[in-house]
Amino acid sequence: MAEQPLISLRGLTREYRMDAETVYALRGIELAIGTNEYVAIMGPSGSGKSTLMNVIGCLDTPTRGEYWLNGTEVSRMSDDELARVRNREIGFVFQTFNLLPRATALHNVELPLIYAGTSARERRRAASRALERVGLADRMHHRPNELSGGQRQRVAIARALVNDPSILLADEPTGNLDSVTSQEIMAVFGELHTQGQTVLMVTHEADIAAHAHRVVTLLDGVVHSDSVREAA
């Protein structure tokens, strides 16, 4: 591969010290993910997929090994530098949506732009556009408790997209949704991928993982299998 991968993990290790014991969550992950890939990370609980997600999302730093994102080594960055990277390069979608309950959909989507230092007017425009992209143009001024689960997750996706990130990082995005709504949300991800978005998704449901074009399975903190499906 001549082109540099978007994400490159080399010998990535993450240990937790609990009293005298050392717990290995990740034991030397080797993984490369290119631009516009649609990857599902699977594995049983305790396999390290959440830790991997946190490290890729720059919420956590590896104990050893290297993490290159977009040609920059982020594994040794300070807290504030990591916050910058999260703000610019990564869009999070959580299982429990994690919207601010007292803020409107529009304000929730504006949040990343506030931390990016975008002007109020530009913020409003970009947030409205992102909400339109996920089909919520008519729900901008609703609060999360006035929205359905699927709508909330769409708001969260809009929030993840608003900064035009390199990676869309989804952690069990359909875990709190019924099957019909799950299909809707997966359709949104598929659409975004078609538009060129790199999508990385953690899930333990095989039928959700089936939407991805590449499935990486973790077991006991190492990559167990890595299979690329031919485009359907």
Next chain:
Amino acid sequence: MTSLFEGVGIALSSLRANKARAALTILGVAIGVMVVMVIGSMITGINRGVEDIFNQLGPRTFFVFRYFQAGIQVSDGSDEMSPWRRNPPLTVAEAERIRQLESIGFIVVDEGSSADVEYGNRQLESVPVRGRGPQWVQVGGGDIAPGRSFTSVESAASARVAVVNEKLASELFALLDPIGKRIKIAGVPYQVVGVFIPPPDIFGEGNRPEVVIPHNTFEKHVPYWRGWMDFLVSPSPDASVQDAIDDVTGSLRAARGLRPAEENTFSIVTQDKLLDSWNQVTGMFFLVMIALSSVGLMVGGVGVVAIMMISVTERTREIGVRKALGARRREILWQFLVEAATLTVIGGAIGMLVGGLISLGVATFTPLPAKVPLISVVAALGMSALTGIAFGLYPAARAARLDPVEALRHE
């Protein structure tokens, strides 16, 4: 930086969510600020009143006292603790000497006592009686209407004429015309020649009956505690205050035969000096009150710590989300500091409002011209914001240091 408005908005909505807790915190700060405001306005009022009095005296008038010391004096009766015993009383002869000086415009002797005043079968007990030189109205301010003050001739002849103040006139004569009425002071008959309207003053002296008679008459007919005569001195228009003071000092020292090494056996006090000593007293008072009211702010501050700790714990997940979306430590810190400061500034504003109303009430219903000085508005708001920031710092720093992974996992 997160916008200030957003921080204030978040703060207000979290206040709505925890009304009782917020109210207690706000109350503490409000009481502290209110005390500062009320005390500040009263001291400003008192000072204004004092300055008014001095302004009416004419800014150049100064006093000669037998003894004067700034501040509050305590005496146990011993010579050691009663330094005025070294000083002989001021005398009329000394006043006459001073009157001859070129730099002196006029001088008024002033001596006081109290006596019973009668009119017909009406009697008022222990009315303050002052014996003064004929020019006392020019020096002391105020006005005589109706009627007149006593003349130099009456003064020299120890005439039994009296000027009563408005209060005494209304108590003694009710609606009758006071001029020409015959009254008795300490059992001696006098004729009322004028009604004195005192300059407005904050100590409410105008509300007490008072009578002024010529000093010579006073010495002859009124029982009094001898030895405490004062002089009020006005420099002549073309002499400076300092020249006049120097001349008075020289004249009195010569009259008393003091040698150059000896200290003055009298006190000359300018209005500046009186104001200074006054300001010293009110300054101390102010400091004590500030200390007391900062206790109120402290109580509010402890409340701020408590409510903010709860706020941080309750919103751990929100902090995690904000960090995931790119908030840096200082942005989280800022958010919670703004929230804490909003809380205390609301308290400060309420305290200011209540304090302002109380001051207004004082100014309306008492003679004290209480006025809220601009500086104390600024200080009150500043202090309450500072309290919020100081006491909000610890909870805010805790929020800023939260690990995003842990925070997102928090239920």
